[in-house]
Amino acid sequence: MGGRLIYLMGPSGSGKDSLLNAARPRLLARDCRIARRVITRSAEAAGEDAVAVSLADFERQEADGAFAMSWRANGLAYGIPRHIDEWLAAGQDVLVNGSRAYLSQARQRYPWLVGVVLTVDLEVLRERLLARGRETPEQIEQRLARNARFDSVAVAAIEGLHVLDNSSDFERTVDNLLTLIGASRACD
Numbered sequence: 001m002g003g004r005l006i007y008l009m010g011p012s013g014s015g016k017d018s019l020l021n022a023a024r025p026r027l028l029a030r031d032c033r034i035a036r037r038v039i040t041r042s043a044e045a046a047g048e049d050a051v052a053v054s055l056a057d058f059e060r061q062e063a064d065g066a067f068a069m070s071w072r073a074n075g076l077a078y079g080i081p082r083h084i085d086e087w088l089a090a091g092q093d094v095l096v097n098g099s100r101a102y103l104s105q106a107r108q109r110y111p112w113l114v115g116v117v118l119t120v121d122l123e124v125l126r127e128r129l130l131a132r133g134r135e136t137p138e139q140i141e142q143r144l145a146r147n148a149r150f151d152s153v154a155v156a157a158i159e160g161l162h163v164l165d166n167s168s169d170f171e172r173t174v175d176n177l178l179t180l181i182g183a184s185r186a187c188d
Contacts, residue, residue, distance in 0.1 A: 003092040003093045004112065004113070004114055005088060005096065006096070007096055007098045007103070008020070009097075009098045009099060009116070009118070010119060010166075011120070011147040012129065013120070013125050013132070014118045015120065015128070015166040017097070018170070019118065019173060020049075023178060026178055027181070030093070030182075031092050032093040032094070034049075034095045035081060035084050036049055037080060037096070037097055038051045038066075039051070039052060039076055039077070039078055040055045040078075041076055061079065066081060066082055067082055068082045069102065069109065071101065071102040080096050080098075084096065088110075093181065114181070115161035117161050119164070119165050119167070124168075129143065129144075
């Protein structure tokens with residue numbers, strides 16, 4: 001049996017990168033790999049363990065078939081390297097930091113994927129976005145408005161996704177992610 005693709009998504013500022021970093025040692029102990037995204041912004045601004053490239057380099061890699069998945073969002077290009085397919089074929093689970101807007105395409109390629117939506121209360125999200133200082137207050141409000149149109153819980157119910165709330169107890173969120181990954185493995 002092959003590995004599972006665990007597709008984590010949620011709004012910018014919800015804590016996806018922090019969650020991945022905190023869970024990394026325990027995920028690796030469970031033979032679950034975390035894919036490093038390729039992103040068209042500087043590594044310092046990424047706030048995650050990502051590979052930063054220019055748009056021209058990204059487009060060259062994309063044309064060469066270097067990505068298993070790639071998409072555009074918020075003025076940036078994102079790619080998940082093709083080597084995740086080798087990990088999956090070898091029976092390893094792979095966790096990726098995905099995009100809510102790309103979910104249907106990801107499901108077409110990986111119909112068995114385990115979808116996880118990380119949610120956070122609107123005010124907590126606003127505080128996090130302001131604190132990281134990557135965007136203007138106007139850009140943050142636009143981001144929050146887009147997020148408000150996406151009812152994560154309702155979409156999760158329709159799409160068969162798992163929901164993790166990261167509004168308060170971060171360690172509980174980490175534990176819940178690990179439990180969810182273990183529970184979904186038991187259902188295979």
